Structure formats: structure tokens, C-alpha cells
Amino acid sequence: MSRDRVSVWVPATSANLGVGFDCLGLALTLGNRFTFERAEESSFSGCEPRFANPGNLAYTTYLEASRALGVKPSPVALSCETGIPLSGGLGSSSTCIVAGIAAAHAFAGVEVDRRRLVELASEREGHPDNVAPAVLGGLTSSFTTGDGEVVCMEAPVSDAWRFVAVCPPYEVRTEDARRVMPPSVPLATAVWQMGRVAATCHALETGDGELLAKACDDRLHEPYRRPLIAHYDRCRAACLGAGASAFWISGSGSTMMAACLGDARAAAVGAAAQRVDPGLRTFALSCCTDGTSIR
Ligand SMILES: Nc1ncnc2c1ncn2[C@@H]1O[C@H](COP(=O)(O)OP(=O)(O)OP(=O)(O)O)[C@@H](O)[C@H]1O
Ligand SMILES: N[C@@H](CCO)C(=O)O
Known part of the structure; x- marks a missing residue:
């Protein structure tokens, strides 16, 4: 029924989780x-004044998705309540895209299940690592087959983790952060990453801080992207020094993420980041298990 x-409502997401470039994501x-x-x-x-116009990504996605369904899109009053900071790296663009597609289906009266979304x-x-957890919730690993099918696996995350x-x-704009990466990597780098991706997922599922500390050490994208984030080195040292188990560039930055066990450590880590520069905003978050909600 139309x-x-x-x-x-679409959750923020942290893509890559360090070693899982373009594969892992967390709601x-x-x-x-x-x-x-x-x-x-x-x-x-x-919304911010710069998005209060027909170029708004949620709106342009709604228009495109309606046309793809063969429907003439109706004009809409779009109202946004945006809690996700626009520094980049928390999947803000994915929230717009998911919402626009969901709205087009609802107005067209076409059912869309989560997998199709x-x-x-x-x-x-362009890649599933933000949209998969944004829609499904939790920790997801995903890839696209040679035929274009998106395959996603969902895994639980231990309640002990705070992010x-x-x-x-x-x-930092995603397109800029992708441009600085090399087009290929040596075999040794590929091998370095593979074992660490599996171990990172296991550590997040089981709440194993020591394992996450060892595993979450990326060589695929972070070495190239760190220079784009002026605060990276100081924040990394401060957060790990205050008890974080791991520290990564969230998505393509500029947001950074410290994974900590428990509320007390998360508070200490947030305070340590603020001491680096009071102009940094910090949010102590947990994993969102439910994903997108449409009503
Ligand atoms: N709340 C929003 N309202 C309208 N447009 C938005 C909003 N959030 C993001 N966008 C659009 O997405 C662009 C940012 O996308 P980008 O992929 O660089 O950031 P991100 O999604 O926050 O980061 P990441 O994918 O690394 O998590 C903005 O320039 C804008 O065009
Ligand atoms: N996997 C993506 C996430 C940002 O959209 C990247 O790191 O470029």
C-alpha cells in the first residue's frame, strides 16, 4: 500500500574497523x-543550510529510486534530524541513501526487504561496508560477487565494547581519502591483512581486548590516510595510553574511533582525546543491533 x-531512522556506522577495508562495518x-x-x-x-536544497543526498536518492521503480516522484517535505557529525567517517552519506531508497519504496507501495535495501x-x-550495518545493524562483513550480488554476514558484538x-x-571527503591509496599492494600486505580481519571479528564478538590490540593494525589504507587527519597521531597515542584496545580511522575519516572495554575506560579515553584538543567532539557509543527502522 502506498x-x-x-x-x-538510520544508524551511524564505522566502516573498515581498521583492517577490514571496504568489507567490515559496525552500526x-x-x-x-x-x-x-x-x-x-x-x-x-x-538540515544544515548547505543541504536545504534539491541537491540534498536523501532527496536526490529518493528521486532516483522512485524513477528506477517506474514511478514519477511526488514533491516532498523532507525534514531531517541529524545526530551524526559531518566530519565524515560515520556513514552520514549512507544514512541519506538508505532513507531515500526506503522512502521511494514506501511512496510507490513496493515492499523492500532488508537484503534488497x-x-x-x-x-x-559504491561499496557495502557502511550500508550493510546501517540497514541490518550489528557487525557485518560483506563483499560483492563477480555477478554483482552483495553478500553480507552479520555477527554479534560483545556488550562489553564501547566505541x-x-x-x-x-x-575528509571519501573521494579524497580513496585517491591517496595505491592501486595495488604487495602480497605480503595482503597476507598481513587476512589473518587480522578474522581475528578482529572474533575479538569484537567475544570482547577480547588483547586480541583486538594485536589484530587491529592496518597496512592497507591507514598509512596513506593518516596525513589527511592532523589529529591522528596525537589522538592515537592519547586513546591507547588511556586504555583503548584499538584505534582506527572510522571509514575514510576524519572521525577516528577508539574501541574500549567498559564505560569507565570509554570515559577515560574520551577525556584523553579532549585533552589533545578541546575542539574535538567525542561520543561514547555502543553497537546498535537493530539497524534501520522505517515507520
Ligand atoms: N546529513 C546529510 N544531509 C545531506 N547530505 C549529506 C548528509 N550527510 C552526508 N551528506 C552527503 O554526503 C557527503 C559526505 O559523504 P562522505 O562519504 O564523504 O562522508 P561520510 O558518509 O560521512 O563518510 P564515510 O563514508 O567515510 O563514513 C556530503 O558532502 C553530502 O553530500
Ligand atoms: N570503505 C570506505 C568507507 C568510506 O565510505 C573507505 O574507506 O573508503
Whole structure:
């Protein structure tokens, strides 16, 4: 049944988790809500002024997804409640894409299950590592087959983990962070990564801080991207020194993430990051198990 109003909440996500470049992602207890309502003409509210226009990614995705369904998109009043900082690295663009696709299906009266939503959103985003956890929740590992099928596996995350997001007051754009990476890597680097991806997932599932500390050491993208984040080296030293088990660039940055066991350590790690620079925003988060909610 087609609807006149749909409200979509999509969680923030941390992609890569250090060693799982373009494969691993984690949904977090922070999110963006987008409410679409049929209207005489389109309008935009609640978002940053630079997004309050027809170039808004949630809106452009809604238009494209409607046309892909063979439907003429209706004008909408789009209202945004965005809790995710725009420094980049917390999957903000994925929240827009997932919401736009979900809204187009709701207005067209076409059922879309979670797997299909991941597939459509991955096509639009270019890789599934943010959209898979954003839709499904939890920790996901995903890949695209040679035929273009997106395969996702969901894994539980131990309740003991807290994820302290450290957000600088500047953005790193994903396309810029991808441009600095080399097009190929030596076999030794590929081998270095593979064992560590499996161990990182296991450590997150079981709450094993020592294993995560050993495993979460990336050589694929972080060495090239660190120079784009002026605070990286100081924050890494401060967060690990305050008891974080691991520290990674969240997605393509500039947000950084410290994985900690328990609330007390998360508080100490957040305080240590703030001492590096009070201009850094910190959020102590947990894993969001439920993913996207559409109502
Ligand atoms: N809340 C939002 N409202 C409208 N557009 C947004 C919003 N958040 C992100 N975008 C769009 O996405 C772009 C940022 O995408 P980018 O992939 O660089 O960041 P990200 O999704 O935060 O990072 P990452 O994919 O590393 O987690 C912005 O320039 C804007 O076009
Ligand atoms: N896996 C992606 C996440 C950011 O969209 C990257 O690191 O470029």
C-alpha cells in the first residue's frame, strides 16, 4: 500500500574497523532521521543550510529510486534530524541513501526487504561496508560477487565494547581519502591483512581486548590516510595510553574511533582525546543491533 508519509531512522556506522577495508562495518547508537511527506512542492528543513536544497543526498536518492521503480516522484517535505557529525567517517552519506531508497519504496507501495535495501544502497554508495550495518545493524562483513550480488554476514558484538568516536572540526571527503591509496599492494600486505580481519571479528564478538590490540593494525589504507587527519597521531597515542584496545580511522575519516572495554575506560579515553584538543567532539557509543527502522 502506498503511503503519504514515511519516517526513516538510520544508524551511524564505522566502516573498515581498521583492517577490514571496504568489507567490515559496525552500526552505532547514534543516527539520522529523515521524514518524507507528500507535499504540493518540495521543501527541506532541519538540515544544515548547505543541504536545504534539491541537491540534498536523501532527496536526490529518493528521486532516483522512485524513477528506477517506474514511478514519477511526488514533491516532498523532507525534514531531517541529524545526530551524526559531518566530519565524515560515520556513514552520514549512507544514512541519506538508505532513507531515500526506503522512502521511494514506501511512496510507490513496493515492499523492500532488508537484503534488497542493502543491495540497492550499495549500488548507489559504491561499496557495502557502511550500508550493510546501517540497514541490518550489528557487525557485518560483506563483499560483492563477480555477478554483482552483495553478500553480507552479520555477527554479534560483545556488550562489553564501547566505541569512542573522536570527531575533528574538519571534513575528509571519501573521494579524497580513496585517491591517496595505491592501486595495488604487495602480497605480503595482503597476507598481513587476512589473518587480522578474522581475528578482529572474533575479538569484537567475544570482547577480547588483547586480541583486538594485536589484530587491529592496518597496512592497507591507514598509512596513506593518516596525513589527511592532523589529529591522528596525537589522538592515537592519547586513546591507547588511556586504555583503548584499538584505534582506527572510522571509514575514510576524519572521525577516528577508539574501541574500549567498559564505560569507565570509554570515559577515560574520551577525556584523553579532549585533552589533545578541546575542539574535538567525542561520543561514547555502543553497537546498535537493530539497524534501520522505517515507520
Ligand atoms: N546529513 C546529510 N544531509 C545531506 N547530505 C549529506 C548528509 N550527510 C552526508 N551528506 C552527503 O554526503 C557527503 C559526505 O559523504 P562522505 O562519504 O564523504 O562522508 P561520510 O558518509 O560521512 O563518510 P564515510 O563514508 O567515510 O563514513 C556530503 O558532502 C553530502 O553530500
Ligand atoms: N570503505 C570506505 C568507507 C568510506 O565510505 C573507505 O574507506 O573508503
